[in-house]
Amino acid sequence: MRIGTKLIHSEGSIDKNTGALSTPIYQASTFHQFDIDNFGKYDYSRSGNPTRDVLENLIAELEGGDGGFAFASGMAAICSVLSIFSAGDHIVICGDVYGGTYRAVTKLFSRFNIQHTFVDASNLEEIRDAIKENTKGLYLETPSNPLLKITDIKDAVKVAKAKDIIVIVDNTFMSPLLQRPIELGADIVVHSATKFIGGHSDVISGLVVTKNKELSSEIRQIQNTFGAVLGPQDCWLLIRGLKTLKVRVLECQKNAEILAKWLQDRPEVEKVYYPGLEGHPGRESHLAQSYGGGAVLSFKFKSLEKTKHFLNNVENVGVAVSLGGVETIVSYPVKMSHAAIPREEREKLGVTDTLIRVSAGLEDIEDLIESFEKAIN
Numbered sequence: 001m002r003i004g005t006k007l008i009h010s011e012g013s014i015d016k017n018t019g020a021l022s023t024p025i026y027q028a029s030t031f032h033q034f035d036i037d038n039f040g041k042y043d044y045s046r047s048g049n050p051t052r053d054v055l056e057n058l059i060a061e062l063e064g065g066d067g068g069f070a071f072a073s074g075m076a077a078i079c080s081v082l083s084i085f086s087a088g089d090h091i092v093i094c095g096d097v098y099g100g101t102y103r104a105v106t107k108l109f110s111r112f113n114i115q116h117t118f119v120d121a122s123n124l125e126e127i128r129d130a131i132k133e134n135t136k137g138l139y140l141e142t143p144s145n146p147l148l149k150i151t152d153i154k155d156a157v158k159v160a161k162a163k164d165i166i167v168i169v170d171n172t173f174m175s176p177l178l179q180r181p182i183e184l185g186a187d188i189v190v191h192s193a194t195k196f197i198g199g200h201s202d203v204i205s206g207l208v209v210t211k212n213k214e215l216s217s218e219i220r221q222i223q224n225t226f227g228a229v230l231g232p233q234d235c236w237l238l239i240r241g242l243k244t245l246k247v248r249v250l251e252c253q254k255n256a257e258i259l260a261k262w263l264q265d266r267p268e269v270e271k272v273y274y275p276g277l278e279g280h281p282g283r284e285s286h287l288a289q290s291y292g293g294g295a296v297l298s299f300k301f302k303s304l305e306k307t308k309h310f311l312n313n314v315e316n317v318g319v320a321v322s323l324g325g326v327e328t329i330v331s332y333p334v335k336m337s338h339a340a341i342p343r344e345e346r347e348k349l350g351v352t353d354t355l356i357r358v359s360a361g362l363e364d365i366e367d368l369i370e371s372f373e374k375a376i377n
Contacts, residue, residue, distance in 0.1 A: 003062060003177060004246045010061055012054035025236045026050045047224050051232040055207075055239050059191075062176040062242075064183050065209035067216030069223050070235055074172065074192025075100045076228035077206025079108070081168060081190055082137075083222050084215075087113040091137040092130045094121035094151065096144045096349045098170065098192075099333075103340040121151040122282055127159050135163065140186075141170040143286065146298045146333045146357040147350055148173075148273040150282025153289050157185035166215075172196070172324075177249050179290040187211045188219075195324030195359075196295070199241040199248050203234050248326065248362065252295035255328075255368060256360035260297045262369055268306050268376055270354070273298040296323055298333075298357045306376070307332075307354045314375035316367065323359030328368055331357040 001009070015024055026049055031042040042048050052070050060068030071077040078101055085091060093105060095118045105116050119126040121140055138160045142151040153169065160167045168188045169181035175196040181189050191197055193205040210216040223229060230238075253276075260274035275286040276293020286293070301307040311319055317328040321336045331337060338351050346352070360368070 006058075006062060007177075007242050007245055010054075010058045012057060023051060023054045023236060023239050025232050027232055045232070046227045046229055049229075049232050049235070051235045051239075052230060055230075055235040058239065058242060059176070059197075059207045060209050062180075063171075063189050063209040064180055065189065066212050067210045067220065069208040069210075069219050070193075070230035070238070071206035071208065071223070072228045072230055073204045074190070074194055074206040075104065076226075077190050077192070077208050078170070079104050080219065080222045080226060080228065081188055081208055082109055082114070082139075083226070084166070084218050085109075085114050085136055088115075088134055089136040090115040090117070090132050090134045091139055092116075092121075092127055092135060092165075093118050093139040094141050094144055094149070095119060096147050096149060096351060097139070097141055098145045098172075099338040099340040101139075101170070102338075120149070121156065122149045124152070124155055124159060127156060131159075131163055131165070135165055137166045137168060139168045139170075141173070143173050143275050143294060143296070145170075145173065146273075146331075146337065146355065148275055148280070148296070148298060150275060150280075150286045152282070152285040153181055153184040153186060155285075161185070173296050174290055174294050175245060175249055177245050178253075178292055178294060182209060182211050184289055187215060193238055194322060196249055196252075197241055197245065197324075198238055199244065199324060199326060200237075201318075201322065201325035201327065201329075203237045203241075205230050205234055205238055207238075249295060250292075251362055252360045253292050255363070255365050256295045256297050256358070257293055258365050259358065259360055259368060259372070260293075260299075263297075263299050263372075266376065268301055268303075270300040270302045295360045296357065297360070298355055300352065300354045301356070302354070304353050307356065310356070310372075310375045314371055316363065316371045317361070323357070325359070326362045328361035328363055329359040331359070333357055 056068035117130040167186045169186045172192045189209040191207040274297035
């Protein structure tokens with residue numbers, strides 16, 4: 001079964017009790033036990049819920065993994081995954097990582113003596129050089145946030161596996177429709193499902209997929225212990241969002257490519273970052289491991305004045321935190337997604353005051369370009 005069909009006709013998509021084509025919302029905190037010596041599958045919704053099960057099984061199937069897990073936010077998912085590491089362990093992390101991940105690693109997990117090194121993960125030699133005797137994890141985003149840097153997942157996995165290192169990939173930007181890291185050798189995939197999977201800017205959520213039963217057991221224990229689970233109504237919203245993932249993401253991707261090419265020709269724009277553009281570093285590797293350039297791009301104006309003028313005047317888009325909605329969302333990384341990263345570190349990475357990130361939506365592209373042009377002028 002191809003992925004477009006899986007999105008709609010996965011196991012559990014039809015309710016076995018009633019035949020309902022929409023998954024029921026089991027708004028229950030606890031479940032009656034008919035035999036005190038033999039509990040049923042469900043006892044308490046932190047540990048398992050029928051609506052959440054449908055979502056978790058679906059994301060595991062889509063990513064090609066063993067187990068799926070739904071969390072209350074993308075950061076809850078990421079922090080739960082990082083909790084598999086112990087004091088004294090070391091993690092290699094891509095440099096221009098999401099600001100929330102940076103904050104978690106530098107401000108929270110460092111308290112528990114979990115060490116880290118940030119590298120330019122598009123350069124395999126930097127990954128190799130950063131590996132120590134106590135390195136247990138390699139954490140990647142590809143394309144990265146917000147500069148869309150590309151890591152060759154298969155090559156990075158080879159480097160990691162030679163040292164028995166767990167590979168974690170944040171797949172938020174691409175979704176399982178466009179990229180499936182477990183099929184490329186990764187061990188764990190994380191999503192801020194708030195973004196493309198939810199797709200309508202109306203739910204906060206995170207998803208994790210594990211490659212094998214050992215990792216599934218570990219994440220399941222952490223999920224149950226921390227209790228940062230996704231509620232049944234929000235699970236239902238993600239199940240519904242996934243049913244339209246294909247049509248949404250493919251149309252958003254078309255708009256992103258057209259908009260990126262248009263921005264490239266603007267004299268006010270210094271640089272455009274988009275994996276679908278000719279000349280984008282790592283483009284060939286990206287297209288070999290993915291199914292398109294995605295729906296997110298970034299660009300830099302030549303001046304701060306023009307950057308702020310654009311942000312304050314662009315119409316018919318959202319100027320906001322987040323991405324992946326049906327509406328185009330324009331984001332200012334230095335004050336939004338990457339505000340947690342110190343200024344000097346941001347500037348080393350290239351995340352400057354003139355950088356804008358765009359998540360292309362479903363608007364008519366002619367209207368979107370007209371809005372951008374009006375704001376620029």
